Amino acid sequence: MIGHKIKQAVENSSYTPNQIAAHSEMSTANLYRIYKRDSIESRYLVKIAEILNLHYSYFMDEDADLTQSASGGNIQQAQRVGKNHQSINVGGMSKEECEEKLKDLQEKYDMAKKSLADKELIIEMLQGKKKGD
Numbered sequence: 001m002i003g004h005k006i007k008q009a010v011e012n013s014s015y016t017p018n019q020i021a022a023h024s025e026m027s028t029a030n031l032y033r034i035y036k037r038d039s040i041e042s043r044y045l046v047k048i049a050e051i052l053n054l055h056y057s058y059f060m061d062e063d064a065d066l067t068q069s070a071s072g073g074n075i076q077q078a079q080r081v082g083k084n085h086q087s088i089n090v091g092g093m094s095k096e097e098c099e100e101k102l103k104d105l106q107e108k109y110d111m112a113k114k115s116l117a118d119k120e121l122i123i124e125m126l127q128g129k130k131k132g133d
Contacts, residue, residue, distance in 0.1 A: 002045075005059045007035040009052050023051040 010020055010031075021031040024047035034040050040048075040059075049056040 001038050002040055002059050003035045003037045006040070006048060009048075009054060009059070013052050015051060020048060020051055024048050 010017055013020070015023075017031055018028050021028040024031070024044050026044060034044065042056075045056050045059060049059065
């Protein structure tokens, strides 16, 4: 039942029902009514999935649980990890792989920034020569 899955996801999130209802542009009472239903308007489902960082299809898959959700599972799982030192993969990458990728991207960014500064200097020099001609 879709309402039951929504209720579970809300209870396992760091958001209050009031916050989720407000984000979804509905009353909290309406959110509670949805918990008891087998259907939901797509506009509400999309908004609820969005704030919970879950793909809307998660709520339609009877076999899915929060740890299996494609986009939100890792976030929901991360909220439970802290105390027992489990590791989490994000997007199929370990923490070390994420850190390495971040380092590589930072180096590329720094190189691009320097290249841009060099090109701006060349442009200024060329513009100065044209004015002096």
